[in-house]
Amino acid sequence: MNHYPVEDLREIGVNVLMDCGVPEKHAATAVEVMLAASLWGIDSHGIAYLPVYVERIKKGVIDPKAEPGVVTETDNTAVVDCKNGLGQVGAVYATNLAIIKALANNTGFVGVRNSGHFGMVSYYTLQAAKNNCIGFAVTNAPSSVAPFGGMQPLFGTNPVSFAFPVQAGPAVVIDFATSAVARTKLRNMVADKQEIPEGWALNKEGYMAKTADEGYAGVLLPAGGVKGYGLAIVAEVLSAVITGAAFTKNVGGLVDDFTRSQNVGHFIGAISIESFLPLEVYYQTMHRFIQSIKDVQPMPGHEEVLYPGELEHRKEITRQAQGIPVADALMEKIKACAQN
Numbered sequence: 001m002n003h004y005p006v007e008d009l010r011e012i013g014v015n016v017l018m019d020c021g022v023p024e025k026h027a028a029t030a031v032e033v034m035l036a037a038s039l040w041g042i043d044s045h046g047i048a049y050l051p052v053y054v055e056r057i058k059k060g061v062i063d064p065k066a067e068p069g070v071v072t073e074t075d076n077t078a079v080v081d082c083k084n085g086l087g088q089v090g091a092v093y094a095t096n097l098a099i100i101k102a103l104a105n106n107t108g109f110v111g112v113r114n115s116g117h118f119g120m121v122s123y124y125t126l127q128a129a130k131n132n133c134i135g136f137a138v139t140n141a142p143s144s145v146a147p148f149g150g151m152q153p154l155f156g157t158n159p160v161s162f163a164f165p166v167q168a169g170p171a172v173v174i175d176f177a178t179s180a181v182a183r184t185k186l187r188n189m190v191a192d193k194q195e196i197p198e199g200w201a202l203n204k205e206g207y208m209a210k211t212a213d214e215g216y217a218g219v220l221l222p223a224g225g226v227k228g229y230g231l232a233i234v235a236e237v238l239s240a241v242i243t244g245a246a247f248t249k250n251v252g253g254l255v256d257d258f259t260r261s262q263n264v265g266h267f268i269g270a271i272s273i274e275s276f277l278p279l280e281v282y283y284q285t286m287h288r289f290i291q292s293i294k295d296v297q298p299m300p301g302h303e304e305v306l307y308p309g310e311l312e313h314r315k316e317i318t319r320q321a322q323g324i325p326v327a328d329a330l331m332e333k334i335k336a337c338a339q340n
């Protein structure tokens with residue numbers, strides 16, 4: 001495992017994608033989103049996905065040259081067609097559109113269809129927060145999670161993110177899969193058959209899986225029972241039912257099916273804070289709100305109470321200084337992408 005400066009990884013990543021036919025501006029966008037996740041310590045959704053996207057481009061199931069475009073729109077809403085390009089490219093396009101609409105007309109909500117895996121959801125909500133908006137985003141994903149009470153996969157891990165800007169500190173950024181565990185995380189634990197906590201997954205027979213390989217071969221469970229199940233439905237309806245993307249079992253696989261495109265859907269929203277209250281008042285009140293969280297006495301074994309987004313911000317400071325750790329095997333794969 002070596003640490004690489006962000007700039008080096010950016011250059012490698014952009015060159016690899018450009019070699020596959022991705023225009024420079026789109027390559028830069030996709031790599032930016034991947035590196036944001038790597039900087040935040042979300043290694044499962046960072047630069048590690050580069051070889052997967054490259055393989056999908058080479059197999060012809062991602063169109064490297066696709067230009068996203070608006071299908072329908074109003075002052076506050078739009079549907080964007082990603083045209084089977086890189087998910088990050090369509091999602092950044094949609095995020096920018098949602099922010100423009102929110103700043104002009106108070107709110108902007110943009111759905112995306114014909115898209116692909118777009119990585120860490122909070123990248124998109126954070127862009128809204130950087131523009132004095134509240135960011136909201138969901139996506140659907142390949143079927144791997146059982147509905148509550150079921151033992152067959154139906155939903156994707158369907159992550160949800162919200163971001164709220166803070167003036168004198170990192171934004172509050174909530175971002176998690178609605179499954180008990182992100183599928184990529186479980187996949188990364190399969191090789192050494194690591195034990196997994198009860199409630200993460202069922203084995204093939206429908207009983208609680210005890211190890212990662214059993215769970216990966218079986219089915220993931222929703223986070224928090226009916227609560228994650230409900231949120232998975234929210235993500236699926238917003239991302240796919242109202243955008244025209246594929247839903248549940250029709251979403252194409254990402255790492256286990258290179259024969260067809262995914263047709264993933266996303267739903268990205270921005271709400272202008274100023275449409276509710278003067279920004280100054282918001283930031284002062286938010287400061288007091290955060291302080292009320294920070295004032296809570298930590299439970300034994302915890303040094304402080306953190307809010308979502310704080311840990312990631314700290315990780316980013318460390319990784320900007322020390323570089324991003326990349327496993328040797330992954331770097332070999334990335335180099336192989338560059339050579340082929």
Ligand SMILES: NC(=O)c1ccc[n+]([C@@H]2O[C@H](COP(=O)([O-])OP(=O)(O)OC[C@H]3O[C@@H](n4cnc5c(N)ncnc54)[C@H](O)[C@@H]3O)[C@@H](O)[C@H]2O)c1
Pocket residue numbers: 042045117118119120121122139140141157158159160173174175176177178181182183185305306307308309310311312
């Ligand atoms: N694109 C896709 O299809 C897809 C699918 C699934 C997951 N993902 C991404 O995978 C990533 C990981 O998802 P996950 O479900 O494993 O997330 P997770 O279970 O690690 O939860 C992360 C959330 O918990 C917060 N958090 C963690 N520790 C905390 C603490 N001590 N105090 C306060 N808050 C804390 C984080 O700030 C973050 O909001 C996310 O970025 C998600 O967007 C993407």
